[in-house]
Amino acid sequence: MVRIPPERMAEPIDASFKARVRDVIDGRPVTEAELRRLFEEGRACALILDGQLANSERTLAELTSDPESSLADVATDLRRVNELGPELAEVEDLLAELEEHARKFRTSWVSAR
Numbered sequence: 505m506v507r508i509p510p511e512r513m514a515e516p517i518d519a520s521f522k523a524r525v526r527d528v529i530d531g532r533p534v535t536e537a538e539l540r541r542l543f544e545e546g547r548a549c550a551l552i553l554d555g556q557l558a559n560s561e562r563t564l565a566e567l568t569s570d571p572e573s574s575l576a577d578v579a580t581d582l583r584r585v586n587e588l589g590p591e592l593a594e595v596e597d598l599l600a601e602l603e604e605h606a607r608k609f610r611t612s613w614v615s616a617r
Contacts, residue, residue, distance in 0.1 A: 518545065522595070543602065546602065
């Protein structure tokens with residue numbers, strides 16, 4: 505079984521991505537190319553988080569079914585599952601907000617032409 509070191513668990517998947525998306529949502533001027541790049545990064549973040557969550561859930565299930573498993577290992581993976589779920593939801597919410605912002609941006613751009 506592959507174990508992720510505890511010090512890696514606390515690292516946000518991409519705090520820089522979240523900050524840039526929030527800036528755009530708050531009205532920072534953005535180009536179409538930058539919007540596309542943010543969407544690509546966001547989808548990549550979501551895929552990575554989803555994979556990490558699935559892996560941690562699988563590991564947790566294995567640990568809880570093995571009576572020889574360490575309680576510390578179970579607690580570590582349970583904590584990781586509890587951190588990754590909200591992290592994934594936050595990225596998905598930011599992508600939805602970015603999509604709405606992009607729609608308004610594109611509509612205003614087309615209307616100005």
